[in-house]
Amino acid sequence: xxxxxxxxxxxxxxxxxxxxxxxxxxxxxxxxxxxxxxxxxxxxxxxxxxxxxxxxxxxxxxxxxxxxxxxxxxxxxxxxxxxxxxxxxxxxxxxxxxxxxxxxxxxxxxxxxxxxxxxxxxxxxxxxxxxxxxxxxxxxxxxxxxxxxxxxxxxxxxxxxxxxxxxxxxxxxxxxxxxxxxxxxx
Numbered sequence: 001x002x003x004x005x006x007x008x009x010x011x012x013x014x015x016x017x018x019x020x021x022x023x024x025x026x027x028x029x030x031x032x033x034x035x036x037x038x039x040x041x042x043x044x045x046x047x048x049x050x051x052x053x054x055x056x057x058x059x060x061x062x063x064x065x066x067x068x069x070x071x072x073x074x075x076x077x078x079x080x081x082x083x084x085x086x087x088x089x090x091x092x093x094x095x096x097x098x099x100x101x102x103x104x105x106x107x108x109x110x111x112x113x114x115x116x117x118x119x120x121x122x123x124x125x126x127x128x129x130x131x132x133x134x135x136x137x138x139x140x141x142x143x144x145x146x147x148x149x150x151x152x153x154x155x156x157x158x159x160x161x162x163x164x165x166x167x168x169x170x171x172x173x174x175x176x177x178x179x180x181x182x183x184x185x186x
Contacts, residue, residue, distance in 0.1 A: 003087070007117075010060070018134075023060050043062055044060060066112045088114065129169050
């Protein structure tokens with residue numbers, strides 16, 4: 001069984017922001033595999049379903065980004081998953097807009113949501129799908145303002161196919177492991 005968690009912030013204020021791209025991918029994944037986000041426990045909204053015959057739980061933490069690990073930890077306990085079965089999807093400012101990077105483990109890279117997941121799992125060893133949202137326009141630009149900002153029209157066109165690719169990466173991790181997904185999607 002796999003736990004697929006998209007990181008983001010709950011509430012209308014954060015819809016379509018760079019920091020919520022993990023939520024956007026979860027919504028697209030749920031639409032593709034007919035998974036209903038109809039449960040509200042473990043500090044998350046989530047739903048159960050199947051991807052290519054494998055049971056999955058798709059989730060969006062409701063803790064706000066900086067406490068995402070609390071929700072991931074509670075879901076892990078509820079479903080008794082191993083860290084290798086937890087796939088985290090999130091935004092990455094170090095990657096160009098629309099670039100995808102799959103990793104089996106690693107540091108938080110300055111991402112507070114991932115820091116929280118690492119802290120709460122006591123490990124940095126879990127698969128992740130990072131989606132590039134680009135860097136702020138200049139070095140003095142406030143990073144929080146940037147990631148909580150919305151995409152420009154030209155960026156949205158670049159991002160439309162990335163959700164499809166991110167879902168493909170999740171499918172590949174489930175079917176053939178993280179190494180295979182890295183070879184196909186990085």
